[in-house]
Amino acid sequence: MPARRIFSIFLFAFGVAALSLAGLARAADSDGSDAAAMKEIRGEMRQMREERKRDREVIRSLEIKVQQLETKDSRVEATTQQLQNTDQKLKETTLELQQTNVQVKTLQTKVDAPIASSEFGDAVGRYLGTHSFTVTGAAGGDFIYDQQSGALNGLPHVSQNSFFFDWEPMILYRPTDWILFQGVISTNFGSTGTGTDLSAANFQIFLNDYITVEAGLFDQPFGDWYETQSPMWVNRFVTAPLPFGVEPVVPPAELGVQLRGGMQFGELGQDFDYTVWVGNGPNFSSNVLGAAVSSPTAVANSQTNGKSIGARFRIYPLPVDSELGRLELGASTYNGKWANGNWYNSWGVDFNYFVGNLQTRGEWLESYRQMPNGLGADNRQGWYVQAGYFLTDLNVPCFSDKLNSYLHRFEPLVRYSGVNQRGVSTDDIAGATGVGLGGVQVGLVPDFGINGSPATYAPHAREVALALDYWIAPSIVWQNEFDLELPQTGGVFVSPGGAETPAGPIPNDRAFLSQFTIGF
């Protein structure tokens, strides 16, 4: 250190000066002793120089040590700083780990806990959105064999055995909880190849608990069959009853507006319902007697000259708790004008009763068609009754449990239906008019759900249908139907020009139909 060095030099100088002064003083005392003293002084000075040298070396050594210590100290400081930094980082990392652990535990708790159905429903609801739609409907394939045992008024015929397929998707679209759109398209591979038909397309607006507005193209809400029994998986038979088949008594569909609703008037299950509607009105394949009544026409069609109006009322008198089953009694009417002011009126009654494994239903309907040019009225009548019984509770003792379980899926059925009308248009029989069920061309050729028998075109057609359904699931069924066509004499066949020929005796006929259907 410079200060220490200066101090040592100063000390040395001070010592020399002191000794010099002491020597001068002594010189005055004695010369003899001067030599010895000088020697002693020189010795001491030499010793002091050596000591000074050693001191310098010590000082230098100490300086080196100090420098080394200073270097070490700075290193220690740096290391300490690094250690502090590392410690801080460790603390931060530990905190983060603790937070992560808490989050993991929270997530684990959520994962382990069962999700509430409401939360799941909400999540699915958010995923699906507020506007939702679903596809239902039905598909079916059938095989039809018709004996066609005899000619019909000279019209050509052949025995048929053919496969057919039909797919009827129904789209339901629900933009709000009080509006629904329903659209049904019928696509089939039938006797005329592939075809598509718009069966229904309408809006349903739920005004309140008692009134629903249905507007668009809809099944004719006359009786029960067109509205509720015509879907292929709902109909217990492959074919329709005669008054709803190739000789319909009322139009199968209508384009217009309905008001409808139902209410409870007594105990649970004691209900009353109503349906009133206006539409474009009836149409016929031609102006001749016996022309087929068909689906609604466009407003501009010349075959209609006024709107139709209809009403249906039904009552269900049995309470659910009575366990007496479900009884429905209904009455319908449908009226309008066709061909520039000629009236068409129809009315009918229907019933439906089921209890336990037994189900029965039936309808009777009648129509009046005012003919142009003063011709006699074209009156028609139709009816059907049917019954079916599920073998659910039947156990054959000699059968195994498995065999009995198959037996329980069977439902044997029987149906009797008929139509009376003054005449039938030969154009309709030949399929030349291109009208019929849902716009499908009909004639003496089977089609999906139509056995094609000439006897079904008799003015006084009668049919006994026997069926055996095998229910794989509530909406999956394999149906087998055997039709006995038993036409009565009477009535006339009418040419396109209006010429009438007595129908005479028409041969009985047999037909077999087998159909597999899925309702979805």
Place this chain on the structure above:
Amino acid sequence: MRKLFLAIALATLAIGLAGARVSAQENPSAAEHRRLFREGAKLWPVYCNTCHNARPGSEKAPYEWDQIIMHMRTLGNLPAGDVRALVEYLKSR
């Protein structure tokens, strides 16, 4: 005929405005849910079997029943209260 249509339209409007819209339903309580479920369980085999085999609620997702029940309410003219019970039952299975 024109007067008849007008009368029907006016009657519809009047009744529609007078009635409470069915969608304006408050959230039912747990007890009300149970009551609807029990009632729906009674009605399901009766109402559905009137026209077709009763299909179990598990066949469709709850959101699908919301749509299908609207379709069936129109088709069967089912009372609105019974429809609420039916859909409660069907969506619970």
